[in-house]
Amino acid sequence: MFIWFCIFVFAASGCCVNAGNTMTGRSHKVPVNSTKVLRAAQFAVLEFNRANVEEQFAYKIVNITSAKMQVVAGINYIMDMLLGRTMCKRIYTADSEPCVLHFNPKELQCHFVVTEIPWEDSRALTLNKCHPYNH
Template sequence: MTSFLFAVLISLSAVHLCEGEKHVDEPITAKKVVLQGDWAEINPYSKDVEAAVEYAVETFNSHSKRKRLFKLVSVIHPKAQTTNVMNYKFDTLLAKTKCLKSENQDAESCTFKKKHVKCHFVVTFDPRTNKHSLMKHKCSKHKEHS
């Protein structure tokens, strides 16, 4: 009798294991998918964005014909694109400082003046060489809201 109950128990266990749990078919929908090579919004506080922004502002200051240094106020709508390099594009608000470029000061230690410029930058980062490149930038006066 014990062997009969044991055989029934094993048979029931085998049937249960074979059937498994019943799955409910539910459609799976993607909420937001970024295609490879497409531009995607990214966190403005990520280390990668901060490095690209820092490079852009430093390059802007070193190549600008302006006499004073500019300092970062904010980063607006940064986006990234992955190709054979990392591409970043973002808008920034830069403030004119009281420091002259000829004084070779760090812009971060300089105090702001009231004038601001809004700049659009496109920066690439090549992970093979570990170098950034400023591909383009365009700046215009920023009108203050009173």
């Protein structure tokens, strides 16, 4: 009987675990300028630039318009941001932040999800959707 009680308590607590004020699985807004969001955003742009082989120039963050965090089997950082094309060649730069924006502007509106598993020290760009931004 005690074992069944323990299983019940464990199962009940597993579906309602709090991460701050949010239940596991539900996303919640977080400040776009928080350290963790900025770190996830920089990682997303780095991975985007690596994968964006049809583009000659690197992109950098112009503005993070929204950010959410979701606790799952790790942490998802769900971000919408505006990227701008820079003067730096994509293949020669690992960090596009110090690069100046291109004189021929090209901006992208992007939706990124970065999944971080802190206890495994791993991070991956799990969703990458970008389209041209029209003012």
